[in-house]
Amino acid sequence: RADLFTRRDCLEELQRVLAYRQFAIEPARQIELYAAYVARAHCLPDADEAQLTFAASLPKCKDRDDQKFVSLAWDAGAHVLVTRDKLVLGLSRKTPLRDKLAILTPERLQQFLGSTSP
Incomplete structure (x- = not known):
């Protein structure tokens, strides 16, 4: 079993990375990917x-x-x-x-x- 962990600063970085030109991810897909990650991850406090x-x-x-x-x-x-x-x-x-x-x-x-x- 695997658990995903994140924090607010890491989520901000994920949003930036999803928008990188070299990945060519459409904005709607960026939102989907981000939401899917957030739904699965345990968000730790700062x-x-x-x-x-x-x-x-x-x-x-x-x-x-x-x-x-x-x-x-x-x-x-x-x-x-x-x-x-x-x-x-x-x-x-x-x-x-x-x-x-x-x-x-x-x-x-x-x-x-x-x-x-x-």
């Missing part, structure tokens, strides 16, 4: 002071805009963060992330899930 303090100790992503996804995964207690972003994937080898959070491409996750099915 990070509190303690979470922000701890997040400062997590490995830093070179693209500051992506740090929110690492912090969200950590705060949610996620076991896996799925991404294609090479800079985020590179964080998978750093402590404390490597001990608690697998950072995988969608393809790698699919391979892993396929290898664990009965």
